[in-house]
Amino acid sequence: MNNRFIFELILSFQLLSKNTLKAHLALLGANLIYGINYIVAKGIMPHKLGASAFIFIRLVCATTLFWFLKLIFFNEKIDKRDFPRLILCGLLGAATNQLLFFHGINLTSPIDASIIMTTVPGLVLIFSFLLLKERITNNKLLGIGIGSIGAILLIVYGNNAGGTSSFLGNLSIFLNALSYSSYLVIVKPLMKKYNAITIISWVFLFGFLLMLPFGLPDFLNTNFSAFDLDTYLSIGYVVIFTTFFAxxxxxFALKYVSPSVNSSYIYLQPAINFILVSIYAFILNQTQYQQDIDAIKVLSCLLVVLGVYLISKHSK
Incomplete structure (x- = not known):
């Protein structure tokens, strides 16, 4: 009997280890997708597709995919009292978030955008303190300060930097991070009541309806005859991989690892962008990216990552 118990315990441990490994591989895959997305999305804007039209296409396709999953596998009902919160989540987590991100990446460097997005864990902490009254430790306060210096330095420097950087683009990406961070805090009570697919289906639906007045005119004015295979592949990547699979x-990963482990993978995105931009600039000879890497951006990246590390570090 004891031998059987030990055998089952070992088997359970091995299964748990395999699932944990799969979770980490899933997180690695998701953040590789996000890291590549910056340069893929920028590659077709604005000369082929406007930012608002891109968001329109993304939300139409992603909403359809998520609702297909919901109706087939997770057809649960929502309490009427939760719809105002869902509408607010759609505004912050889908409409405003994506409008600001795509307009921002349209104007600035992929490297700048990926560095600024690593402020999300710190911003989540601030909103959790303001809205959920969660305590902020000294370590976390120091981390917020250091990370903010890095982000502000990068935003201000974007006005004077060469390459594809810009102050307005960097500011839009930071406002996008604010919108997304507040969404993560506001959606938290709903995640305890409903399946995640149910929540994201409604969030994307309301987000689509709220951005319709901005995206539809741009979509209707798009010159689709100018699209080539690369354009369709880029749109497909953003819709299928960045929105759906990521x-x-x-x-999937949240079933087996904590949210703090999940969010820590965002550190990969600036590194992925540095590598991709370097390949584009110095191997593929894309001259518009050759000035996107410099000492100020490296310093900003280090400050933001150090800040997020301090925020994530457990108190003694």
């Missing part, structure tokens, strides 16, 4: 990977 979200599913994150949902």
């Amino acid at each position: 979200y599913l990977f994150n949902v």
